[in-house]
Amino acid sequence: MKAAPRKHSAGALVRLVGLGKAFDGEVILRDVSLTVEPGELVGVIGPSGCGKTTLLKLVAGLAAPTEGKVEFGGGPTRRESLSFVFQDATLLPWLTVLDNVALPLKIAGAPRREREAKALAHIERVGLADATRLYPRQLSGGMKMRVSVARSMTVDPTLLLLDEPFGALDEMTRDTLNEELLRLRQAARWTAMFVTHSVAEAVFLASKVIVLGARPSHIAHAIDVPLGYPRSAATRERSEYVERVVTVTRALHSVQA
Ligand SMILES: Nc1ncnc2c1ncn2[C@@H]1O[C@H](COP(=O)(O)OP(=O)(O)O)[C@@H](O)[C@H]1O
Numbered sequence: 010m011k012a013a014p015r016k017h018s019a020g021a022l023v024r025l026v027g028l029g030k031a032f033d034g035e036v037i038l039r040d041v042s043l044t045v046e047p048g049e050l051v052g053v054i055g056p057s058g059c060g061k062t063t064l065l066k067l068v069a070g071l072a073a074p075t076e077g078k079v080e081f082g083g084g085p086t087r088r089e090s091l092s093f094v095f096q097d098a099t100l101l102p103w104l105t106v107l108d109n110v111a112l113p114l115k116i117a118g119a120p121r122r123e124r125e126a127k128a129l130a131h132i133e134r135v136g137l138a139d140a141t142r143l144y145p146r147q148l149s150g151g152m153k154m155r156v157s158v159a160r161s162m163t164v165d166p167t168l169l170l171l172d173e174p175f176g177a178l179d180e181m182t183r184d185t186l187n188e189e190l191l192r193l194r195q196a197a198r199w200t201a202m203f204v205t206h207s208v209a210e211a212v213f214l215a216s217k218v219i220v221l222g223a224r225p226s227h228i229a230h231a232i233d234v235p236l237g238y239p240r241s242a243a244t245r246e247r248s249e250y251v252e253r254v255v256t257v258t259r260a261l262h263s264v265q266a
């Protein structure tokens with residue numbers, strides 16, 4: 010006898026089940042169902058205002074769904090092991106790079122020595138070892154985002170949620186940060202959902218890209234990216250990469266038409 014097909018695999022890290030969200034009676038998201046497996050990097054792309062940030066907030070528990078639910082399972086994932094990276098670096102201007110990165114550990118009550126040692130290690134990993142004593146106003150946009158990423162890593166996230174993290178940066182800097190982000194992932198193996206408005210960035214980072222349609226939004230397309238990890242700058246020259254950029258671009262145009 011054939012086993013009944015399973016809607017979700019048992020090892021899922023996060024499941025969105027028939028998720029819907031309305032604000033003041035206006036439905037923004039409807040019936041969003043998605044399974045995120047451990048190690049996946051899911052790119053979320055869609056027209057402006059379609060509900061991408063709202064979707065991440067629902068996953069993070071920063072907003073409550075009006076329909077459906079978000080389930081965490083298949084491992085030790087709890088909401089505490091989740092990090093959220095916002096589009097602007099959201100650094101505290103009166104704290105140094107070191108203290109900004111160490112802040113989540115301070116809030117968690119870690120002793121000074123421990124949090125500084127850990128923060129320093131993460132700062133080194135994003136290439137800012139020489140900037141630990143600088144203040145945010147002394148940093149470029151790319152450096153600020155590196156600090157923000159380093160800070161998100163201090164809690165050893167199982168799930169990383171990134172909302173257009175590099176959207177304000179020039180393309181060269183963004184490409185470099187994308188490569189760095191994947192290098193960090195090789196070491197730490199978190200799972201991620203990230204929002205972007207760049208098709209190139211979505212395909213470069215993601216194992217799967219979901220395209221949200223116009224409101225009320227649902228998943229109009231889910232496109233697998235058959236490129237393994239690690240990836241490097243050379244990945245952008247591979248035919249599979251270029252083909253998926255074309256596919257996602259078309260999908261995006263189809264929902265915006
Ligand atoms: N807290 C809120 N209260 C009311 N409306 C909201 C709230 N948050 C988002 N919205 C509305 O939901 C829609 C989707 O917003 P958002 O998720 O930020 O879109 P995106 O990130 O795709 O640009 C927008 O029309 C926005 O005005």
Ligand SMILES: [Mg+2]
Pocket residue numbers: 061062063172
């Ligand atoms: Mg947004």
